[in-house]
Amino acid sequence: MNSDLPDVAEKTIAGLRRGDSGALEAVMTHYQHRLYRFLIRLTQDPATAEDLFQQTWLRVIEKIGRYDARRHFTPWLFSVARNLAIDYLRKHRESNLDVSPEQGVSPIERLAAAGADPLEQLLEFERGAMLAAAIAALPVIHREVLTLRFEEDMKLEQIAEISGVPLSTVKSRLLRGMESLRGRLQ
Amino acid sequence: MNPAEHESMRAQLPLAAAGALQEHEWIAVLEHTAGCESCRRELEVWGSYATGLRHLPQPTIPAHLLGRTQRRVLHERESSLERRQYGLMVMALVLLSWATSFAAWFVTRSLVGVSLEVFGVNLVGALPWVLFSSILTWVTAGSAAVVLSNYRHTRRSV
Numbered sequence: 409m410n411s412d413l414p415d416v417a418e419k420t421i422a423g424l425r426r427g428d429s430g431a432l433e434a435v436m437t438h439y440q441h442r443l444y445r446f447l448i449r450l451t452q453d454p455a456t457a458e459d460l461f462q463q464t465w466l467r468v469i470e471k472i473g474r475y476d477a478r479r480h481f482t483p484w485l486f487s488v489a490r491n492l493a494i495d496y497l498r499k500h501r502e503s504n505l506d507v508s509p510e511q512g513v514s515p516i517e518r519l520a521a522a523g524a525d526p527l528e529q530l531l532e533f534e535r536g537a538m539l540a541a542a543i544a545a546l547p548v549i550h551r552e553v554l555t556l557r558f559e560e561d562m563k564l565e566q567i568a569e570i571s572g573v574p575l576s577t578v579k580s581r582l583l584r585g586m587e588s589l590r591g592r593l594q
Numbered sequence: 595m596n597p598a599e600h601e602s603m604r605a606q607l608p609l610a611a612a613g614a615l616q617e618h619e620w621i622a623v624l625e626h627t628a629g630c631e632s633c634r635r636e637l638e639v640w641g642s643y644a645t646g647l648r649h650l651p652q653p654t655i656p657a658h659l660l661g662r663t664q665r666r667v668l669h670e671r672e673s674s675l676e677r678r679q680y681g682l683m684v685m686a687l688v689l690l691s692w693a694t695s696f697a698a699w700f701v702t703r704s705l706v707g708v709s710l711e712v713f714g715v716n717l718v719g720a721l722p723w724v725l726f727s728s729i730l731t732w733v734t735a736g737s738a739a740v741v742l743s744n745y746r747h748t749r750r751s752v
Binding site: 427429432433436440444445448454457458461465466469535536537539540543554557564582583586587589590 | 608640
Protein backbone atom coordinates (compact mmCIF):
# COMPACT_ATOMS: atom_id res chain seq x y z
CA MET A 409 0.00 0.00 0.00
CA ASN A 410 1.14 3.51 -0.77
CA SER A 411 -0.11 5.75 2.00
CA ASP A 412 1.75 8.69 0.44
CA LEU A 413 -0.73 9.01 -2.38
CA PRO A 414 -4.02 8.04 -0.80
CA ASP A 415 -6.89 6.80 -2.99
CA VAL A 416 -5.14 7.20 -6.29
CA ALA A 417 -1.77 5.75 -5.37
CA GLU A 418 -1.96 2.32 -6.91
CA LYS A 419 -3.94 3.56 -9.88
CA THR A 420 -1.41 6.31 -10.43
CA ILE A 421 1.54 3.95 -10.23
CA ALA A 422 -0.18 1.63 -12.68
CA GLY A 423 -0.75 4.65 -14.93
CA LEU A 424 2.93 5.57 -14.73
CA ARG A 425 3.82 2.03 -15.75
CA ARG A 426 1.51 2.27 -18.74
CA GLY A 427 3.09 5.59 -19.74
CA ASP A 428 -0.09 7.54 -19.00
CA SER A 429 0.79 11.25 -19.14
CA GLY A 430 -2.12 12.13 -16.81
CA ALA A 431 -0.67 9.87 -14.12
CA LEU A 432 2.73 11.44 -14.62
CA GLU A 433 1.29 14.92 -14.24
CA ALA A 434 -0.59 13.90 -11.08
CA VAL A 435 2.51 12.46 -9.40
CA MET A 436 4.75 15.32 -10.51
CA THR A 437 2.27 17.90 -9.26
CA HIS A 438 1.96 16.08 -5.95
CA TYR A 439 5.71 15.91 -5.33
CA GLN A 440 7.09 18.96 -7.16
CA HIS A 441 7.62 21.22 -4.15
CA ARG A 442 8.99 18.55 -1.84
CA LEU A 443 11.32 17.12 -4.44
CA TYR A 444 12.62 20.51 -5.58
CA ARG A 445 13.14 21.59 -1.96
CA PHE A 446 15.07 18.40 -1.20
CA LEU A 447 17.30 18.89 -4.24
CA ILE A 448 17.88 22.55 -3.40
CA ARG A 449 18.91 21.61 0.14
CA LEU A 450 21.36 19.03 -1.19
CA THR A 451 22.88 21.00 -4.05
CA GLN A 452 22.41 24.59 -2.82
CA ASP A 453 22.06 25.66 -6.44
CA PRO A 454 18.70 26.35 -8.14
CA ALA A 455 19.96 25.58 -11.67
CA THR A 456 21.43 22.25 -10.58
CA ALA A 457 18.32 21.41 -8.56
CA GLU A 458 16.19 22.18 -11.61
CA ASP A 459 18.24 19.90 -13.84
CA LEU A 460 18.28 17.12 -11.26
CA PHE A 461 14.52 17.53 -10.81
CA GLN A 462 14.04 16.80 -14.51
CA GLN A 463 16.55 13.95 -14.46
CA THR A 464 14.77 12.44 -11.46
CA TRP A 465 11.49 12.18 -13.36
CA LEU A 466 13.25 10.77 -16.40
CA ARG A 467 14.82 8.14 -14.16
CA VAL A 468 11.46 7.45 -12.47
CA ILE A 469 9.85 6.78 -15.86
CA GLU A 470 12.79 4.60 -16.82
CA LYS A 471 12.73 2.58 -13.60
CA ILE A 472 9.05 2.52 -12.70
CA GLY A 473 8.79 -1.00 -14.10
CA ARG A 474 11.19 -2.19 -11.42
CA TYR A 475 9.50 -0.29 -8.57
CA ASP A 476 8.04 -2.62 -5.96
CA ALA A 477 4.52 -1.34 -5.28
CA ARG A 478 4.57 -2.89 -1.78
CA ARG A 479 7.11 -0.24 -0.77
CA HIS A 480 6.21 3.38 -0.15
CA PHE A 481 6.58 5.53 -3.21
CA THR A 482 7.99 8.61 -1.43
CA PRO A 483 11.23 7.03 -0.13
CA TRP A 484 11.74 5.38 -3.50
CA LEU A 485 11.30 8.67 -5.34
CA PHE A 486 13.61 10.48 -2.92
CA SER A 487 16.24 7.76 -3.19
CA VAL A 488 16.23 8.20 -6.98
CA ALA A 489 16.66 11.96 -6.56
CA ARG A 490 19.25 11.50 -3.83
CA ASN A 491 21.40 9.16 -5.90
CA LEU A 492 21.39 11.57 -8.83
CA ALA A 493 22.28 14.49 -6.56
CA ILE A 494 25.07 12.58 -4.83
CA ASP A 495 26.50 11.48 -8.18
CA TYR A 496 26.40 15.07 -9.36
CA LEU A 497 28.07 16.39 -6.21
CA ARG A 498 30.76 13.71 -6.38
CA LYS A 499 31.54 14.59 -9.98
CA HIS A 500 31.32 18.33 -9.77
CA ARG A 501 31.93 19.62 -6.33
CA GLU A 502 32.10 17.78 -3.09
CA SER A 503 34.20 14.71 -3.70
CA ASN A 504 34.10 14.03 0.03
CA LEU A 505 30.46 14.16 1.09
CA ASP A 506 31.10 14.49 4.79
CA VAL A 507 33.14 17.63 4.39
CA SER A 508 31.59 21.08 4.66
CA PRO A 509 31.39 23.04 1.43
CA GLU A 510 33.99 25.76 1.07
CA GLN A 511 32.31 29.08 1.61
CA GLY A 512 33.19 32.62 2.42
CA VAL A 513 31.90 34.35 5.51
CA SER A 514 28.30 33.24 5.85
CA PRO A 515 25.46 35.41 7.17
CA ILE A 516 25.61 33.30 10.33
CA GLU A 517 29.25 34.06 10.86
CA ARG A 518 28.61 37.75 10.25
CA LEU A 519 25.78 37.80 12.79
CA ALA A 520 27.66 35.69 15.28
CA ALA A 521 30.62 38.02 14.93
CA ALA A 522 28.39 40.88 16.06
CA GLY A 523 28.80 39.52 19.58
CA ALA A 524 25.25 39.06 20.81
CA ASP A 525 23.88 35.70 22.01
CA PRO A 526 23.30 33.73 18.82
CA LEU A 527 20.12 32.16 20.16
CA GLU A 528 18.59 35.56 20.92
CA GLN A 529 19.61 36.73 17.48
CA LEU A 530 18.10 33.59 16.12
CA LEU A 531 14.77 34.54 17.61
CA GLU A 532 15.05 38.21 16.77
CA PHE A 533 16.37 38.11 13.23
CA GLU A 534 14.92 35.83 10.63
CA ARG A 535 15.52 32.63 12.43
CA GLY A 536 14.60 30.55 9.47
CA ALA A 537 16.95 32.32 7.10
CA MET A 538 19.80 31.98 9.56
CA LEU A 539 19.14 28.31 10.06
CA ALA A 540 18.94 27.79 6.31
CA ALA A 541 22.29 29.52 5.89
CA ALA A 542 23.78 27.41 8.67
CA ILE A 543 22.46 24.25 7.05
CA ALA A 544 23.95 25.31 3.73
CA ALA A 545 27.36 25.27 5.35
CA LEU A 546 26.99 21.70 6.62
CA PRO A 547 28.33 18.61 4.82
CA VAL A 548 25.84 17.13 2.39
CA ILE A 549 25.25 13.97 4.46
CA HIS A 550 24.09 16.16 7.36
CA ARG A 551 21.98 18.45 5.15
CA GLU A 552 20.33 15.38 3.73
CA VAL A 553 19.38 13.81 7.05
CA LEU A 554 18.21 17.11 8.56
CA THR A 555 15.96 17.98 5.63
CA LEU A 556 14.49 14.48 5.44
CA ARG A 557 13.81 14.34 9.17
CA PHE A 558 12.53 17.85 9.79
CA GLU A 559 11.14 19.10 6.49
CA GLU A 560 9.93 15.82 5.07
CA ASP A 561 9.04 14.47 8.51
CA MET A 562 10.35 11.06 7.53
CA LYS A 563 10.97 8.23 9.94
CA LEU A 564 14.58 7.21 10.53
CA GLU A 565 13.87 3.89 8.78
CA GLN A 566 12.75 5.73 5.65
CA ILE A 567 15.82 7.97 5.76
CA ALA A 568 17.98 4.86 6.05
CA GLU A 569 16.23 3.40 3.01
CA ILE A 570 16.78 6.57 0.98
CA SER A 571 20.40 7.00 1.99
CA GLY A 572 21.22 3.32 1.77
CA VAL A 573 22.86 3.26 5.22
CA PRO A 574 22.04 1.46 8.49
CA LEU A 575 19.65 3.01 10.99
CA SER A 576 22.50 3.57 13.45
CA THR A 577 24.33 5.65 10.83
CA VAL A 578 21.23 7.77 10.26
CA LYS A 579 20.96 8.38 14.00
CA SER A 580 24.58 9.34 14.28
CA ARG A 581 24.37 11.64 11.23
CA LEU A 582 21.26 13.28 12.69
CA LEU A 583 23.02 13.83 16.01
CA ARG A 584 26.19 15.17 14.37
CA GLY A 585 24.14 17.33 12.01
CA MET A 586 22.23 18.96 14.84
CA GLU A 587 25.38 19.46 16.89
CA SER A 588 27.22 20.96 13.91
CA LEU A 589 24.29 23.22 13.21
CA ARG A 590 24.23 24.48 16.76
CA GLY A 591 27.99 24.80 16.75
CA ARG A 592 27.75 27.05 13.70
CA LEU A 593 25.16 29.24 15.37
CA GLN A 594 27.20 29.77 18.51
CA MET B 595 21.82 10.10 39.12
CA ASN B 596 25.58 9.81 38.74
CA PRO B 597 27.53 12.15 36.38
CA ALA B 598 28.06 9.44 33.76
CA GLU B 599 24.31 8.81 33.51
CA HIS B 600 23.68 12.55 33.41
CA GLU B 601 26.11 12.95 30.48
CA SER B 602 24.58 10.00 28.70
CA MET B 603 21.11 11.54 29.00
CA ARG B 604 22.40 14.92 27.89
CA ALA B 605 23.91 13.38 24.77
CA GLN B 606 20.47 12.02 23.86
CA LEU B 607 18.77 15.41 24.01
CA PRO B 608 19.28 16.43 20.33
CA LEU B 609 17.77 13.11 19.24
CA ALA B 610 14.95 13.54 21.73
CA ALA B 611 14.14 16.95 20.23
CA ALA B 612 14.32 15.40 16.75
CA GLY B 613 11.79 12.74 17.77
CA ALA B 614 14.37 10.09 16.95
CA LEU B 615 14.36 8.13 20.18
CA GLN B 616 12.57 4.90 20.89
CA GLU B 617 9.73 5.05 23.38
CA HIS B 618 11.73 3.70 26.34
CA GLU B 619 14.60 6.10 25.60
CA TRP B 620 12.17 9.01 25.36
CA ILE B 621 10.58 8.07 28.71
CA ALA B 622 14.03 7.89 30.31
CA VAL B 623 14.86 11.36 28.97
CA LEU B 624 11.55 12.76 30.25
CA GLU B 625 12.13 11.25 33.69
CA HIS B 626 15.64 12.68 33.77
CA THR B 627 14.65 16.17 32.61
CA ALA B 628 11.85 16.26 35.21
CA GLY B 629 14.51 16.19 37.91
CA CYS B 630 17.38 17.96 36.13
CA GLU B 631 16.91 21.65 35.49
CA SER B 632 19.95 22.09 33.21
CA CYS B 633 18.93 19.18 30.96
CA ARG B 634 15.34 20.47 30.87
CA ARG B 635 16.60 23.84 29.61
CA GLU B 636 18.94 22.13 27.20
CA LEU B 637 16.06 20.09 25.81
CA GLU B 638 14.09 23.32 25.32
CA VAL B 639 16.99 24.79 23.35
CA TRP B 640 17.20 21.71 21.16
CA GLY B 641 13.44 21.89 20.78
CA SER B 642 13.73 25.43 19.44
CA TYR B 643 16.27 24.23 16.86
CA ALA B 644 13.95 21.41 15.86
CA THR B 645 11.06 23.85 15.49
CA GLY B 646 13.24 26.16 13.42
CA LEU B 647 14.31 23.29 11.19
CA ARG B 648 10.67 22.41 10.56
CA HIS B 649 9.91 25.99 9.50
CA LEU B 650 12.76 26.91 7.22
CA PRO B 651 12.08 29.40 4.42
CA GLN B 652 10.75 27.48 1.47
CA PRO B 653 12.44 27.72 -1.92
CA THR B 654 10.22 28.91 -4.73
CA ILE B 655 9.88 26.38 -7.48
CA PRO B 656 10.79 27.96 -10.84
CA ALA B 657 7.87 28.85 -13.05
CA HIS B 658 7.18 26.34 -15.81
CA LEU B 659 9.55 23.74 -14.30
CA LEU B 660 6.71 21.25 -14.18
CA GLY B 661 5.74 21.93 -17.79
CA ARG B 662 9.35 21.77 -18.99
CA THR B 663 9.90 18.52 -17.15
CA GLN B 664 6.74 16.99 -18.59
CA ARG B 665 7.80 17.97 -22.11
CA ARG B 666 11.29 16.54 -21.54
CA VAL B 667 9.87 13.29 -20.20
CA LEU B 668 7.43 12.97 -23.11
CA HIS B 669 10.17 13.78 -25.62
CA GLU B 670 12.48 11.21 -24.04
CA ARG B 671 9.70 8.63 -24.04
CA GLU B 672 8.97 9.27 -27.75
CA SER B 673 12.67 9.06 -28.61
CA SER B 674 13.03 5.82 -26.70
CA LEU B 675 9.96 4.36 -28.45
CA GLU B 676 11.34 5.51 -31.79
CA ARG B 677 14.73 3.93 -31.05
CA ARG B 678 13.03 0.67 -30.15
CA GLN B 679 10.97 0.74 -33.36
CA TYR B 680 14.03 1.44 -35.47
CA GLY B 681 15.90 -1.35 -33.71
CA LEU B 682 13.08 -3.75 -34.51
CA MET B 683 13.04 -2.58 -38.13
CA VAL B 684 16.79 -3.17 -38.51
CA MET B 685 16.37 -6.59 -36.89
CA ALA B 686 13.55 -7.44 -39.30
CA LEU B 687 15.72 -6.34 -42.23
CA VAL B 688 18.56 -8.55 -41.06
CA LEU B 689 16.22 -11.55 -40.75
CA LEU B 690 14.68 -10.84 -44.13
CA SER B 691 18.11 -10.58 -45.66
CA TRP B 692 19.16 -13.92 -44.13
CA ALA B 693 15.95 -15.59 -45.32
CA THR B 694 16.42 -14.19 -48.83
CA SER B 695 20.02 -15.42 -48.95
CA PHE B 696 18.98 -18.86 -47.75
CA ALA B 697 16.17 -19.05 -50.31
CA ALA B 698 18.49 -17.79 -53.04
CA TRP B 699 20.97 -20.52 -52.12
CA PHE B 700 18.34 -23.23 -52.70
CA VAL B 701 17.18 -21.63 -55.96
CA THR B 702 20.75 -21.22 -57.27
CA ARG B 703 21.67 -24.80 -56.37
CA SER B 704 18.52 -26.09 -58.06
CA LEU B 705 19.45 -24.12 -61.21
CA VAL B 706 23.22 -24.62 -61.45
CA GLY B 707 23.68 -27.80 -59.42
CA VAL B 708 25.91 -28.28 -56.37
CA SER B 709 29.01 -26.74 -57.91
CA LEU B 710 29.66 -23.31 -59.46
CA GLU B 711 33.40 -22.73 -59.40
CA VAL B 712 34.83 -19.24 -59.91
CA PHE B 713 38.63 -18.85 -59.39
CA GLY B 714 38.70 -22.21 -57.67
CA VAL B 715 35.96 -21.31 -55.17
CA ASN B 716 32.66 -23.17 -55.21
CA LEU B 717 30.23 -20.21 -54.92
CA VAL B 718 27.26 -22.42 -54.05
CA GLY B 719 29.17 -24.27 -51.36
CA ALA B 720 27.76 -23.73 -47.84
CA LEU B 721 30.73 -21.81 -46.40
CA PRO B 722 31.34 -19.32 -49.25
CA TRP B 723 27.60 -18.69 -49.52
CA VAL B 724 27.25 -18.04 -45.78
CA LEU B 725 30.22 -15.68 -45.86
CA PHE B 726 28.90 -13.85 -48.90
CA SER B 727 25.35 -13.59 -47.56
CA SER B 728 26.62 -12.45 -44.12
CA ILE B 729 28.54 -9.62 -45.69
CA LEU B 730 25.48 -8.71 -47.74
CA THR B 731 23.21 -8.87 -44.68
CA TRP B 732 25.38 -6.64 -42.51
CA VAL B 733 25.93 -4.14 -45.32
CA THR B 734 22.15 -3.99 -45.76
CA ALA B 735 21.53 -3.59 -42.03
CA GLY B 736 24.29 -1.00 -41.69
CA SER B 737 22.92 1.00 -44.62
CA ALA B 738 19.41 0.82 -43.16
CA ALA B 739 20.69 2.02 -39.78
CA VAL B 740 22.51 4.95 -41.40
CA VAL B 741 19.45 5.89 -43.46
CA LEU B 742 17.17 5.69 -40.41
CA SER B 743 19.56 7.68 -38.30
CA ASN B 744 19.79 10.41 -40.97
CA TYR B 745 16.01 10.40 -41.23
CA ARG B 746 15.65 10.86 -37.47
CA HIS B 747 18.27 13.60 -37.45
CA THR B 748 16.52 15.43 -40.29
CA ARG B 749 13.13 15.06 -38.60
CA ARG B 750 14.52 16.43 -35.33
CA SER B 751 16.09 19.44 -37.04
CA VAL B 752 12.80 20.18 -38.77
